[in-house]
Amino acid sequence: MVTVHDVARAAGVSISTVSRALSTPERVAAETRDRVTRAADELGYRTNRAASGLRRGRMHAVGLVVPDLENPYFASVTKGVQARARSEGYDVFVADSDEDPAVEAELIRALAARTDGMVVASPRSDDESLRAALAGVPAVLASRELSLGADGADEVPYIAVDDASGVDQVLGHLSALGHRSVGIAAGPPTSWSGLRRVAGLEAAAERWGVTLVELGSFQPYFQGGVQAADHALARGVTAVTAFNDLMAIGILDRLRDRGVDVPGEMSVVGFDDVRMAAMFSPALTTVHAPLARLGGRAVDLLLARLRDSAPASAQLPVELVVRGSSGPAPAGAGT
Amino acid sequence: MVTVHDVARAAGVSISTVSRALSTPERVAAETRDRVTRAADELGYRTNRAASGLRRGRMHAVGLVVPDLENPYFASVTKGVQARARSEGYDVFVADSDEDPAVEAELIRALAARTDGMVVASPRSDDESLRAALAGVPAVLASRELSLGADGADEVPYIAVDDASGVDQVLGHLSALGHRSVGIAAGPPTSWSGLRRVAGLEAAAERWGVTLVELGSFQPYFQGGVQAADHALARGVTAVTAFNDLMAIGILDRLRDRGVDVPGEMSVVGFDDVRMAAMFSPALTTVHAPLARLGGRAVDLLLARLRDSAPASAQLPVELVVRGSSGPAPAGAGT
DNA sequence: GAGGTGCTTGCGAACGTTTGCATCCATCGG
C-alpha cells in the first residue's frame, strides 16, 4: 500500500504538504503542487478512506436502503443514486430490507454509522418506526414525506414525482377517449404515494367529469393486478388505472386470460413506466416517472444537506406515455 | 458519538478490555464480558468502522460491480450478494459500470481500495482489461472465468450456473416435443456464458438428434430478440432458444406482431428465468438460474478466500421451467 | 512454602490522514 509518506519522499516534501496539495491545492505553491500530484499518480497513490474518514469524520460514502432490489422501480432508483453519487466522488452502500420495517431500521442504523448520509426509499413502513430509525441520521427520502417532529415540523427532505400531475394526465387521457367510469386499482393503504395518487385522482375526476370506481387496495405487484382485474370486470368499468406498472401488467394478463380485449373492451393505464411496460403487448400506457433521475436528485439533496444544510424537497415532472393498452371507450358504455 | 472509552468508563474497565470483550469474547472473563456488553448496548455503542478498518486493515465491506443494475439479471445477483454479505456482517458497495469496460476498471480500483474484496459481474469486457483491473484485488467473478496468469494459471475463483445442463434440458424438451430444427439466437460473441451456452447446445444437439440453426448474434436485450425473431422465421425453424429471457421476450413480441402463433407455430425458450418471464403471455419456458443464490455464493467464495484462501469455483444447478411458450412442433415440420 | 503456570487485565504504540500552530523566508513599507 502506498501512503502519503511514500509520495512525500518521492516529491521531496513533508506529508503535510502532500495532504494539502491533494485536498486543498490552493494552499500550496503551484510548483510544489504539481510535483506532488505527479509523484502521487506515478506511485498510484489513493488516499486511505479509513484513515481519512477517521480523522475528518466524513466517509465519502452514502447509504441507500430500498425494500426490494429486484423490483424494477427500485432498481432504477438505485441506478440513479449510484450514478450521481459516483459523479460526486461518493461511493454507495446499498441495502435491501426485503420489505421488513425491522430490517429496514437496522440497516439504516448500521449504514448511517459508516456513511455521511442515507437515501431511504421506504414507501410503506409506518411513520413511527421510520421516524425512530431516522433519528439523528442525515437522510433524504425517496417518494415519501415524513416529519421528525411530532407536530409536523422538522421535515426530512424528500424527492418525489408529481403524482397529481400524473394521474391528472391519465384521467384527461381516458376522458378524451370517452371513458366515463374509471376503476381505481389502489396500492397498499400504507403507501404514501399510493394515497397521494388516489387523492390526485379524486381531484382530477371532478375536473374531467369522470366517475371513479374504487376497486380496492391490492399488492403493488403482478398478482395484485390479477385480483384487481376481476374486480374491474365485476364493476363494469371501461378503464382501470393502476397504482403502478406491475399491477397494470397483472391486470393485462388476467384480462387476456378472461378473454377481454384490451383496449377494445377495457383500457388499462399504469404508473412509473418501468422498462418492462413497453415490452408487453399491448404495450402499457403509463405515466413516465424519471426514477433514475429521482435517485440522482435524492443524492443532490443529501449532499446539499451535508454541505450547507439548505435542503429543498422537490417534485419531478411526469409525462403520460400513450401506448397500446388504452383506447376509445367501447361504444354504448356510459353516457 | 459513543466510543470505546465511554463504554470502558461505564463498565469500569480499560478500553482494551472493551475491545476484547467485543471482538474476542473468549479472551475475557465471563463476568467482565457481560458487564461490558451490557454497558455497550445500553450506551448504543457501535464500533467505528473507520478506526477499526484503519487498524486492522479490514473494512468489513465488499464491493460489487455490475454492468447494469436495471437489468433484472444483475438486480437479482445484487440482491443475493447483499443478503449474504449482510448475514455475514458485511456491507456492500454497489457500482454500475453502464457496460463500459473503462468505467468498470475504474470502479474496481476505486472500490478495491475501500473494501476487503470484490464481486465482479463482467460478462462482456475483454479478458485483457479485466485482468488488468483485477490485478492485486481479491475478487470473485460472477458468471465468468478468467485466469490472471497469461498461461491460464492463477484462476480467479468464479461462480456460474450450469449452462451445459441448462441447454441440454432445453434441447431435450424441444426434442421430446418433436422439434428437429432449432434456431439459436446467440448472445454477444464476447459473452462468456453466451459462448458457453452455444457450445453446450452443440454438444446437446448431437445427443438429442436435433439440427441447430445459428440465427446469429444479437444484443442480449428485448430489441435483440426482435431482430432474432425475423431470422427465425426466415430460416424456417420450429423452435428458437434464446441466449436469455430478455431476448426471448423480444422474440415473443415480434412473433406476435407478425401473427405467428406461439407455441402453435413456433416454440420459444429463454434462459435465466427472471421474474418477468412468468408475467408474459404465453409465459416463457425458460431455464431457471438461481441468480440470487449465485450472488450469495459469490460472497461465500470471497469470504472464504479472505479467510483461508482456499476458494473453489462452483457451478449452480439449473432447472428447466416449462411454461406456455413451448409446445409440440407443428405437424409436418421437419422429420 | 516457594516457584511456576495460566488466566485476566491494562498500558501504550500503531494504523494513515488531517490540521492547528509554529517556523521560515521573501517581500514591502517606512
Place this chain on the structure above:
DNA sequence: CCGATGGATGCAAACGTTCGCAAGCACCTC
C-alpha cells in the same frame, strides 16, 4: 535598512480502534 506582513511549509497531535507485551493474581505442584 529594519520590522512587519503574509504565503508556503513542516511538526506533531489527534481521530477510535486493535493488539503485543507485560504485570498482576490465584492456584497448583513438589
